[in-house]
Amino acid sequence: MSDIEDKEVHVHRKIRFHATIAFVCTVMAYIGFNKGFDPLIIKYGFFTGYAWSHFFMYMLMGFINFFGKTNPYEHALLLSFAWEYLEILFGVSSGTVKFWTSGGITGQIQDIVMNMTGFTIGHKLRKIMPCKLTNCSSKLLIIYEVFAVVIVTGSLIRFKMKSSNL
Numbered sequence: 323m324s325d326i327e328d329k330e331v332h333v334h335r336k337i338r339f340h341a342t343i344a345f346v347c348t349v350m351a352y353i354g355f356n357k358g359f360d361p362l363i364i365k366y367g368f369f370t371g372y373a374w375s376h377f378f379m380y381m382l383m384g385f386i387n388f389f390g391k392t393n394p395y396e397h398a399l400l401l402s403f404a405w406e407y408l409e410i411l412f413g414v415s416s417g418t419v420k421f422w423t424s425g426g427i428t429g430q431i432q433d434i435v436m437n438m439t440g441f442t443i444g445h446k447l448r449k450i451m452p453c454k455l456t457n458c459s460s461k462l463l464i465i466y467e468v469f470a471v472v473i474v475t476g477s478l479i480r481f482k483m484k485s486s487n488l
Contacts, residue, residue, distance in 0.1 A: 335463055336388070342467040343379075349474045369436065372424050376433045377440035382466055384444025386459035394445065395438075402437040406430045 364371055380398060383389070389397035406423075409430070413422030423430050455461045 339463050346470050346474045349478050373432050373436045377436040380437040380440035381444035384441040385448045386462050398441040402434045
């Protein structure tokens with residue numbers, strides 16, 4: 323595969339990954355806005371499901387070297403801040419700031435800390451135990467995408483069943 327084809331495949335992976343995240347956010351917003359059912363707000367230890375989802379997503383991104391070799395930590399931090407800023411904008415425009423900001427500024431700071439902790443652990447794990455798959459980033463992204471879609475779709479079905487029984 324040529325260098326240009328390899329870059330094109332990498333761009334397609336990133337687009338697919340971001341499309342999955344957009345789908346997850348859309349479904350979670352739909353569920354959250356209807357009767358306030360929000361399965362990720364439940365606490366698991368000290369952190370909510372949202373915080374843990376940030377941690378695992380960024381851990382995967384660190385493990386598969388999602389941002390490449392040039393300044394990966396800076397790119398991860400920049401994406402974290404950009405995403406949290408978009409959440410504020412969407413929250414203000416929709417009148418649901420608390421929902422989109424994980425409960426406010428404290429939730430957003432917690433999200434950024436979990437992002438960078440997950441990214442750092444994933445990046446370190448990559449060096450300690452390299453992935454044995456032939457195309458690690460592609461296969462792990464596909465597994466993540468399928469897992470995310472199944473979990474969120476299952477939550478949507480559960481919400482629909484629960485709300486129809488009310």
